[in-house]
Amino acid sequence: GESVGLHLPTLSVQEGDNSIINCAYSNSASDYFIWYKQESGKGPQFIIDIRSNMDKRQGQRVTVLLNKTVKHLSLQIAATQPGDSAVYFCAENYTGNQFYFGTGTSLTVIP
Amino acid sequence: DAGITQSPRYKITETGRQVTLMCHQTWSHSYMFWYRQDLGHGLRLIYYSAAADITDKGEVPDGYVVSRSKTENFPLTLESATRSQTSVYFCASSEPGLTDGYTFGSGTRLTVV
Numbered sequence: 001g002e003s004v005g006l007h008l009p010t011l012s013v014q015e016g017d018n019s020i021i022n023c024a025y026s027n028s029a030s031d032y033f034i035w036y037k038q039e040s041g042k043g044p045q046f047i048i049d050i051r052s053n054m055d056k057r058q059g060q061r062v063t064v065l066l067n068k069t070v071k072h073l074s075l076q077i078a079a080t081q082p083g084d085s086a087v088y089f090c091a092e093n094y095t096g097n098q099f100y101f102g103t104g105t106s107l108t109v110i111p
Numbered sequence: 112d113a114g115i116t117q118s119p120r121y122k123i124t125e126t127g128r129q130v131t132l133m134c135h136q137t138w139s140h141s142y143m144f145w146y147r148q149d150l151g152h153g154l155r156l157i158y159y160s161a162a163a164d165i166t167d168k169g170e171v172p173d174g175y176v177v178s179r180s181k182t183e184n185f186p187l188t189l190e191s192a193t194r195s196q197t198s199v200y201f202c203a204s205s206e207p208g209l210t211d212g213y214t215f216g217s218g219t220r221l222t223v224v
Contacts, residue, residue: 008150008151034212041218042218043201043203043215043216043218044201044215045215046212046213046214049212089153089154097142097161097205098156098159098169099212099213100156101146101154101155102153103153104153
């Protein structure tokens with residue numbers, strides 16, 4: 001039979017609503033985390049970072065929350081816009097200058 | 112232009128051929144990285160380099176070779192391309208101490224037929 005490829009988790013939101021994208025990271029020793037945005041046909045682009053000594057960090061329309069107890073990161077996007085449609089990755093750092101990336105979440109903003 | 116540039120943007124090659132993907136950065140960042148991106152696997156590290164003439168394996172190095180004779184260039188060579196190496200390849204650079212992680216190139220979409 002036909003094989004089915006793996007699909008990214010997806011999230012669809014109405015324009016103007018808030019979006020929450022979640023990420024479970026793997027290593028309890030990770031001390032630095034970054035969220036990246038990847039638009040179609042482009043490379044990942046830095047959005048916001050957070051260190052393990054923080055629980056929350058805010059940027060422009062974005063907030064990252066870190067829960068070390070359950071090894072969970074979330075990215076909140078306020079007043080989501082069509083230009084926010086992209087794939088979002090979390091990345092964790094626990095070895096020198098190397099980051100380890102999640103598989104990503106595809107966000108679609110419905111006008 | 113300043114930034115990180117990958118070439119070619121698209122490449123189709125035949126199984127068994129050697130192919131080299133180029134990466135050039137203008138920031139003099141110490142670190143450079145090669146990732147491949149496949150659906151369901153996210154970004155996986157192939158090789159990285161901490162400085163000129165220093166390279167090290169990442170998660171999926173088999174079938175790839177890298178070199179870094181100059182700080183600004185980090186070519187990735189597939190010595191004998193296989194269909195499993197069909198992927199999108201991203202080069203990235205970073206400088207320890209910066210807080211913005213990696214800066215990525217626009218990617219090379221490689222198809223091995």
